Amino acid sequence: MTSSMSAVDGAAGAAGRGVRRRGRRAGGGPSVVARFVARTGGGAVRVFLVLVALFWLMPSVGLLLSSLRSPAQIAGSGWWQVFTRPAELTFDNYSQLLSNGKVMGSLVTTAAITVPATVLVVVIGSLAGYAFAWLEFPGRDAWFMVVVGLLVVPVQVALIPVAKLFGAVGLFETTAGVVLFHTAFGLPFAVFLLRNFFAEIPRELLEAARLDGAGELRLFTRVVMPLGGPAIASLGIFQFLWVWNDMLIALIFADSGHPPITVALQQEVRQFGNNIDVLAPGAFLSMVVPLIVFFAFQRQFVSGVMAGAVK
Secondary structure (H helix, E strand, O other), rough: OOHHHHHHHHHHHHHHHHHHHOOEOOOEOOOHHHHHHHHHHHHHHHHHHHHHHHHHOOOHHHHHHOOOHHHHHHOOOHHHHHOHHHHOOHHHHHHHHHOOHHHHHHHHHHHHHHHHHHHHHHHHHHHHHHHHHOOOOOHHHHHHHHHHOOOOOOOOOHHHHHHHHHHOOOOOOHHHHHHHHHHHHHHHHHHHHHHHOOOOOOOHHHHHHHHHOOOOOHHHHHHHHOHHHHHHHHHHHHHHHHHHHHHHHHHHHHHOOOOHHHHHHHHHHHHHHHHHHHHHHHHHHHHHHHHHHHOOOOHHHHHHHHHHOOO
């Protein structure tokens, strides 16, 4: 028995040495084919990723360069002509935009809607997610299933009923009404996301905090919130982008005299079809703010995604 096992081991070792010899050059290093595949493979992946990034950024770059050209130049040639004629670039369009009170006021209105809607969703969603994850109360699982079911309710279904309700209580065409609408439809996803994240926190950690005398509020603020920072940051980014770029809800429920930036730009197109010197810089400003927010919290966003993947 021992001799047969030794023979098998010897044969396996000889086969392995033969494979390693075939995979290496005579000098003992990797073969030419292996090195070529490794180098070209890594380089091809990098080139592909760079091309994807450039393709994704091309509309943003084109909009930026268009906003720095005069209306006659925009109508006469494409934005890529600035690479051969950089003298065309000018900030006159942004000067006119700053003097356009309607567009600048719409940016303030958009911020007045987006910031409260994001903060309310994050705060209420965090509290509800902690309650569904760690607090015992009657019907907890049933209520959580109701929250999950609300995720599939389309916004269009609620437009007419909510419009009638807001009209009856005096919230129609108000900033508060738009904030409440976005908060209500953002909470199901927030509760679902944060509850699943908070549920993965080790129970021993929470029990140790309770043994030290921490109440539920202190436990939530000192233990759960710091650990859930990546997930909360991811939720905040998603909610901010959704509300800032929204047009449907703003078009129906916002004040027509002080609309958000998406509605204001749409009205500029409808009333002044050739007013490109205002539309281009306004559209770029409305787009660059979400990009700044995303890149500012990019590390927290990636941490939240990776934490969810690992758990």
